[in-house]
Amino acid sequence: MLNALIDHLENDERLSGWQVRELSRRSTQLFINMEREESRRLVEGLTYEVEILVTRKAARPGAREKGWATGNARFNIDPAALGRIKANLETAVQAASLVANEAYTMTEVAGMVPHVDLADPLITADAEAQVALAAAELREAAGREKGVRLAAAEFFAEAFRTRYFNSQGVHCLYESTLFSGELCLLAEGPSGESEVFRAFKRRRLRDLGLAATVAECAHRSRRRVDAGLPQSGAFDVVLSGEALDHFFAWCVTQSSAAARYNRLTQAEIGDTLVQAAPGATPLQLAHNALIPWAVGSYKVDPSGTAGCRRNLIENGRLKARHANSRYAQYLRQAASGELATLEVGAGKESAEALLKPGDRPLYHLSDFSYFEPNGVTGEFSSEIRYGEELSAGGSRAVKGGSVSGLSRTALETARFSSETEQRERYLGPRCIRLENLGISGA
Amino acid sequence: MNDLADFSKLETLLAQLVADMSRAVPYAAALAVKREGTRASVSSTQSSLAPEPPSVGVVFTAFNGEAFHELSTNSLDPAALKLSAQRLAQWTAGRLAKGARPLDPGPELRQSWELPCAIDPLKWTARQKMDHAAALQERVARCGGKVKNATAVVADLVTEELFVNPVRRLRQRLSRVDEVMQVVVSDSGRTQMLWDGVCRGGGYENLGWCAPRAEALVADAEKLLSARRIEAGFTTVVTDPEWSGMLAHEAFGHGTETDMYLKDRAKGREYMGKRVASAITCLDDDPTLPGQAATFYFDHEGALARRNAIIEDGILVHGMTDAYSAHWLGYERSANGRRESWERKAYARMTNTFFRPGKSRPADIIASVDEGWYLRYPSNGMEDPQGWGIQCEGLWAERISKGRLTGDVRSPVILTGFVPDILQSIDMVGDDLGISGLGYCGKGHKEIVKNTMGGPHLKFRARLA
Numbered sequence: 001m002l003n004a005l006i007d008h009l010e011n012d013e014r015l016s017g018w019q020v021r022e023l024s025r026r027s028t029q030l031f032i033n034m035e036r037e038e039s040r041r042l043v044e045g046l047t048y049e050v051e052i053l054v055t056r057k058a059a060r061p062g063a064r065e066k067g068w069a070t071g072n073a074r075f076n077i078d079p080a081a082l083g084r085i086k087a088n089l090e091t092a093v094q095a096a097s098l099v100a101n102e103a104y105t106m107t108e109v110a111g112m113v114p115h116v117d118l119a120d121p122l123i124t125a126d127a128e129a130q131v132a133l134a135a136a137e138l139r140e141a142a143g144r145e146k147g148v149r150l151a152a153a154e155f156f157a158e159a160f161r162t163r164y165f166n167s168q169g170v171h172c173l174y175e176s177t178l179f180s181g182e183l184c185l186l187a188e189g190p191s192g193e194s195e196v197f198r199a200f201k202r203r204r205l206r207d208l209g210l211a212a213t214v215a216e217c218a219h220r221s222r223r224r225v226d227a228g229l230p231q232s233g234a235f236d237v238v239l240s241g242e243a244l245d246h247f248f249a250w251c252v253t254q255s256s257a258a259a260r261y262n263r264l265t266q267a268e269i270g271d272t273l274v275q276a277a278p279g280a281t282p283l284q285l286a287h288n289a290l291i292p293w294a295v296g297s298y299k300v301d302p303s304g305t306a307g308c309r310r311n312l313i314e315n316g317r318l319k320a321r322h323a324n325s326r327y328a329q330y331l332r333q334a335a336s337g338e339l340a341t342l343e344v345g346a347g348k349e350s351a352e353a354l355l356k357p358g359d360r361p362l363y364h365l366s367d368f369s370y371f372e373p374n375g376v377t378g379e380f381s382s383e384i385r386y387g388e389e390l391s392a393g394g395s396r397a398v399k400g401g402s403v404s405g406l407s408r409t410a411l412e413t414a415r416f417s418s419e420t421e422q423r424e425r426y427l428g429p430r431c432i433r434l435e436n437l438g439i440s441g442a
Numbered sequence: 443m444n445d446l447a448d449f450s451k452l453e454t455l456l457a458q459l460v461a462d463m464s465r466a467v468p469y470a471a472a473l474a475v476k477r478e479g480t481r482a483s484v485s486s487t488q489s490s491l492a493p494e495p496p497s498v499g500v501v502f503t504a505f506n507g508e509a510f511h512e513l514s515t516n517s518l519d520p521a522a523l524k525l526s527a528q529r530l531a532q533w534t535a536g537r538l539a540k541g542a543r544p545l546d547p548g549p550e551l552r553q554s555w556e557l558p559c560a561i562d563p564l565k566w567t568a569r570q571k572m573d574h575a576a577a578l579q580e581r582v583a584r585c586g587g588k589v590k591n592a593t594a595v596v597a598d599l600v601t602e603e604l605f606v607n608p609v610r611r612l613r614q615r616l617s618r619v620d621e622v623m624q625v626v627v628s629d630s631g632r633t634q635m636l637w638d639g640v641c642r643g644g645g646y647e648n649l650g651w652c653a654p655r656a657e658a659l660v661a662d663a664e665k666l667l668s669a670r671r672i673e674a675g676f677t678t679v680v681t682d683p684e685w686s687g688m689l690a691h692e693a694f695g696h697g698t699e700t701d702m703y704l705k706d707r708a709k710g711r712e713y714m715g716k717r718v719a720s721a722i723t724c725l726d727d728d729p730t731l732p733g734q735a736a737t738f739y740f741d742h743e744g745a746l747a748r749r750n751a752i753i754e755d756g757i758l759v760h761g762m763t764d765a766y767s768a769h770w771l772g773y774e775r776s777a778n779g780r781r782e783s784w785e786r787k788a789y790a791r792m793t794n795t796f797f798r799p800g801k802s803r804p805a806d807i808i809a810s811v812d813e814g815w816y817l818r819y820p821s822n823g824m825e826d827p828q829g830w831g832i833q834c835e836g837l838w839a840e841r842i843s844k845g846r847l848t849g850d851v852r853s854p855v856i857l858t859g860f861v862p863d864i865l866q867s868i869d870m871v872g873d874d875l876g877i878s879g880l881g882y883c884g885k886g887h888k889e890i891v892k893n894t895m896g897g898p899h900l901k902f903r904a905r906l907a
Contacts, residue, residue: 039509044516045515071491077495092493095493099489151705186828263487263626374854382856383856399829401905
């Protein structure tokens with residue numbers, strides 16, 4: 001079918017560009033409900049993702065670059081639609097002819113496709129065995145924890161095979177895998193049970209560190225049983241864990257070519273985004289698609305741009321933007337590909353040092369209901385699911401209430417740990433200390 | 443598409459395959475889903491038009507007396523489908539549980555339904571959709587000097603679903619239309635983004651909601667540019683219907699999905715038949731609600747849609763079930779077994795979830811507040827059924843003082859608290875009802891399905907920050 005599809009696209013003179021991604025996937029899924037196995041699933045799918053470009057004289061000369069405009073249309077075709085390629089293409093051409101954007105082309109050939117490890121041979125060979133192994137590891141690890149029981153878990157072992165072709169001669173074939181899922185542990189306490197939930201995604205089961213994750217969740221769920229509300233007021237806060245996956249959302253928007261083009265940010269290259277105060281960690285941020293086994297890594301992105309590493313923010317200044325092929329052309333810069341792993345520069349102090357309270361209590365917050373700063377304004381607030389109040393007198397588990405702040409202000413005085421960790425799409429300090437965040441509690 | 447994309451032909455084949463599977467396993471079923479739609483988007487900087495041709499996927503289900511085994515595929519070749527059904531039946535037959543209760547397939551039924559729509563989305567041309575989006579975008583863009591980008595989206599989705607088990611053959615055709623506007627405003631180095639819109643079941647007769655509200659949206663966005671944060675504290679809160687809907691969804695929607703009961707992940711199980719909210723509070727989940735985006739006739743496990751009262755006069759009376767949890771808990775089935783797509787498992791999920799209207803006029807509710815906050819423009823929420831915590835975030839809190847709205851707007855705002863405390867503090871329920879269909883819902887952080895949420899104006903006490 002792929003050849004037939006490419007033949008149609010190549011021979012259609014109305015198109016100024018096209019790309020096809022053939023995506024085949026096989027997903028093995030296991031659902032555990034307490035002691036029972038609730039469900040086992042096998043999913044097999046094959047899809048062709050097509051994008052076409054139609055470039056023509058703009059209807060309103062001057063409105064677009066040099067009077068030319070490009071329309072695009074994207075559509076997916078299933079194997080069942082084999083007989084309708086021509087009709088689907090006609091619909092797409094009609095759709096593209098109704099769209100008049102600034103002119104652009106498909107990604108050009110630019111050197112070799114990089115090598116990066118993305119496919120775990122253990123999953124491609126026997127996904128079911130990997131899922132079974134994870135379930136056994138989980139039960140064993142949960143069984144070792146006192147006062148804690150397994151409520152539920154899900155495991156997905158997925159193997160993908162992608163073939164990419166475009167009109168400019170870019171082509172690439174690669175395989176990748178994902179091992180993802182979630183688990184929930186319950187701890188018994190005098191006033192009832194308390195849960196800790198964790199979702200995860202890696203390229204390989206071995207990178208999950210399932211036993212350590214279970215141990216950490218068990219510890220937190222036991223601590224949560226007796227947790228109380230935090231105090232209200234302005235306090236220093238150390239963030240670790242899942243909050244780090246999203247904490248830099250505002251920086252991602254400020255350094256995005258798409259956001260700049262669409263006027264969600266006014267930041268220009270060279271602008272200071274964050275002015276680090278004395279003693280604070282200067283902000284260093286990079287996009288990296290080449291970290292072996294990282295979930296964000298790729299050989300080519302969905303538009304055919306080869307994966308790369310690019311510094312985005314250096315010492316708080318906007319150095320470059322992450323841009324897919326289209327927005328790179330619009331802003332006349334080199335394409336970096338879709339944002340991959342966010343690499344954040346580490347600080348100089350140890351995590352232990354950052355966790356030392358001063359005169360006032362310090363909050364170490366690690367679990368939230370939903371922590372996602374507003375990418376445009378940088379404002380953030382989230383309900384606290386679990387944290388520790390650290391003071392000279394010791395520590396106290398907290399849950400409930402909320403923490404609020406503004407990304408830019410918080411980053412000006414932030415101190416990052418020297419230890420780093422790789423998370424789903426984050427490689428950076430294991431924890432960060434922020435000053436004077438608003439806490440609403442008791 | 444090949445012949446089997448015609449569901450009348452696929453129905454015959456799936457019925458045969460399910461009958462064959464049923465000879466080997468205690469229960470078998472098949473679900474086929476076909477989706478087709480268009481999304482037209484026009485902004486100040488670019489536009490796009492994405493026609494999505496029909497795509498079909500099939501899920502075969504086999505029950506071994508204890509667990510569901512499923513095989514999903516988008517290969518519609520008859521031989522491949524037959525092979526998939528045989529593989530699954532064989533695999534499950536080798537793992538039968540002994541002494542388990544059989545799964546109830548429901549009464550025998552062959553029926554098909556079609557959601558009414560005056561203007562079928564598939565009959566509008568791409569140009570009509572694009573023109574409508576362009577006109578709305580222009581309207582929004584003209585509304586204020588601080589507008590940096592205005593976007594309008596017009597989208598439709600037509601879904602055909604076919605469910606077959608040994609005694610049922612059900613078909614439904616559902617359609618929905620989105621009309622959304624979004625504005626980015628900027629001034630003195632501050633940028634804000636605000637959106638509004640509608641998503642309703644049916645067809646293009648639903649368009650026209652946004653245009654009369656464009657000016658107000660832009661004016662509200664401009665107000666947010668100078669809005670400071672609220673002072674944190676415990677306070678009286680009045681929510682507009684959209685915010686009330688988010689509360690309904692996060693507070694007791696997720697908390698009564700019975701697959702969570704089975705995992706001891708929802709306190710609701712302990713509170714069935716007990717008071718969880720004030721006596722004037724009633725909450726429904728209703729997939730039969732006319733014209734709504736999450737309305738359907740049967741769920742993805744073949745249960746027929748009906749209204750499900752969750753909270754009646756403050757008492758928790760029913761949960762929302764999927765087939766697995768209803769089977770193991772011995773609960774009556776409600777039509778809440780829903781999948782994100784043919785590639786995903788069915789879970790207990792909400793449909794149209796809302797607080798029922800009460801007796802107070804919204805103006806009287808505001809007038810009754812000495813000092814408090816009026817919340818509009820909800821943005822997101824997160825459930826915590828096991829701990830009964832709640833997080834709801836929004837972009838608009840306007841101070842109420844001595845019974846009047848003051849124009850003092852703060853942003854953003856987060857509402858947190860212990861769900862029963864919040865619901866038991868509801869002391870006024872509006873006589874209005876608004877349902878918002880723009881939202882999607884995840885189970886945890888995935889399994890995204892369309893649902894709607896709503897209610898009347900509510901007054902209660904909660905912690906804001």
